[in-house]
Amino acid sequence: MKRRAFLSMPAAAVLAGCSARHDIEGGFTGIDIARGHAWRDGALPAGAAPDAARRTRVVIAGGGVAGLAAARALRLSGVEDFVLLELEDTAGGNSRAGAVQGIACPLGAHYLPLPGDDAHEVQDLLEELGLRRRVSGRWEYDERQLCHSPQERLFFQGSWQDGLLPLQGVGAATLAQYRRFSRRVEALGREGLFTIPTLRTAVAPTLLELDAQSFEAWLGREGFSDPQLRWYLDYCCRDDYGAGLAHVSAWAGIHYFASRHGFHAPGDEDSVRDAVLTWPEGNAWLTRRLAQPLGDRLRTGHAVTRIAEQRSGVEVDAVDAASGRRLRWQAERCIVALPVFVAARVVEAPPERLRQAAAALRHAPWLVANIHLRAALADRPGAAPSWDNVIHGSRGLGYVDARHQALDPTPGPTVLSWYRPLGPSGWDGSDSRRLLLERPWTGWRDELLAELSVPHPDLAGLATRIDITRYGHAMAIPAPGLLATLGAPERVVAGRLAFAHADWSGYSIFEEAFTRGHLAGTA
Template identity: 75%
Template structure:
């Protein structure tokens, strides 16, 4: 708790002094990856109502080049439909699954891994087979080990040293261990009572799942008598990691889904404790989205601000502001796959259908910050577990960091990039003003917060850092709040006339499998 209070006080410009870091070295950097002004152009009314400078035609138009939009494009191509155009706001496609580079070292700008998918996510399995990531050997599927996360995978800085795994185990009391076992038992029971699946559109609606959806995860934990501080910290971390908000904000369905839809929850000493394998790359899930975008060629149009989508008698019209030419272009198509976040879709769709208005009113979003920190040499380390791919500091506001060089087969110590994640949705750490904070805080304040947090396990981090590039997502992901699943429904595809809606928002939370499956299904209609 003392360290948590210390980190919290270090957000301001005095972080170096508080953390004991050497501030004499100049660290370059700034905000990158997302053009905030471009994203706000629609809100500010850019070119709305203006006369288009030209009219262009295509058979199918995809609005939005995140994972769902890219999956829809792939599905169209698989059906032999090549007459389509995909419109993307940023300069590269991929949404919050894009990759970048700092000083020539590849790193993620957002999502950084993909768990090996289960059989419910067969569309994702097919993609991985197509990309050569898995193949059938002697009747069994095998994944290319070069792309599976190398060991050691996770470690936690807790009570002054590094420990294997992210669940606090060493140095905790018997009551804490008993609560771990109790939570594991309840997760196992609920796995059978309410079938969980990824993608969630393939999970049936049961009385158990509806009851979990109706309350917050925090309320459920209280009712179960699960109040241990270490367990609650871990569950808060898990919810902030997947949903951008804490146990008081996400539904009990979401909190249990985090475990029950994949590997369960295993208490210390459980011989079956075996985490699912995950696929990861130095550039994170950008490795996947780059390969989805590559075959599109000129059909992918970047720097496009969609300002209006209207269903007409014989098709759809889509007005787009081209940020390069500063011109408004009108596209006409037979139909439109709206692969936009729901809150944006509700603004641009003319006379939005009731299902869209209802979803937009129900959804809340978590802002995120992703910082890529270039180091000119390896960091000094505290005692304990060896450096891992995922490295988390107990009790801090951030979610820790991943190391871009962890997947390399070259063991030579050299420069690397650490990617640090900080969700700003409501939680035990942050209030509800995260989006304002994200926009108002200067780059230097986030630099200081990062260095203060990571200087606890790495006291030489300010000496090794040369550059910090920060990517801001004002609406990074939908938060699965209580009652959201009931409000959104369980339709595999959301269709209104000539408009097909495809985005992870329609699942109520944001992961690759949800977005990809919904995009694939929309493109397959």
């Protein structure tokens, strides 16, 4: 059967005759959706009389990367009297982890590119954690934590190839567009307008011009029509932003490359992608170390329902999910490290800038599935098994192998983490968030098995368990016009409230969230 015909078949037909799939255990895990919806639907009303009151100097609302960074900054500045309130049972936001059959695996973000000099707050954290040190005047990273080779491969035209840019069998016209796009990105990068974090760059006219149009429209105007180039750029946008090149701005599409490693066409001198830090549990390796020193100052399972600035301080109301008690925290100030759409709901009399940002921001739903395999997979011809393994033309983003970082090379049981962004609308045209919540676990199981069985026909027979984590609002989509709406990229402060979340950068990566949290904690 040809691959095109295989992909067009329903998942059930593809897997018919494979009785092993009925033996696969699993279900939904990782996020307490009912808890979040209880807050959304008004079951946790704001302003209700509290059962108890507490005092502290600073309240941090939200325990994702930004909130954890703010807590670290407070401690570094000598402020120990604070509390961090987090809705879920563990802190970390999109950088949390789990385990399947005893093997650690990510529930979300799974790597951190080596930060540039503009992200010096992140560099300081890595030094503090022993991930980098200065040797003979040069910085060296702990090689055990750098992604082991081979790093990435693409299943394309029936076999595996090194790297993710389609190369096998492409013609001269495709290669020419690769090279021309590389030169265009390099020229824009030389203008110094694409930095991480974004708050280190002013919103210049060039950026606003790119922000005003979709990446797809810009590519058309620039004459970049090659289908393989467009597939790769669409994949990159879905990977970083949760939506394809038709839905993100040209600023976001170019920022993906110009702010980091550039775009390297075949034959470029620097054609190797920059190194990344990664762990079997993904970026939870970092967030667990940020959370560990907090002790009982970290209050998980606490839903913030109201943040109100008073004449002499701030009141923050929260509900303890375990006991149902309503607590009111009185503090000098509050660091609001919540997604913008949540902050706009819980902050009383929200400032205009917050209201505008909440109205403009859209968030991409995501699904992360962790698949336990009782033995190593057989492989197709071509490039060797890699950490990141992508299937050309698929709806998912491929999978990463939790055992790739293991120092023992002996093949054995492992966990594959499969990533599936749903974008602004579902693949079948329905509302993507509703699809995420209403589709049964077995539907997602069958989709991922059908997709990954293209390069791995033995996968369904080796899988023993699949745990699926759903994120209704995983990350902000940098849609056209968002950069202009968010305005000046500097820290966002309103009275006694400091806002810290990657949403304020227009997209979600560790460096943006961490830097904004750190600056809010030092304000």
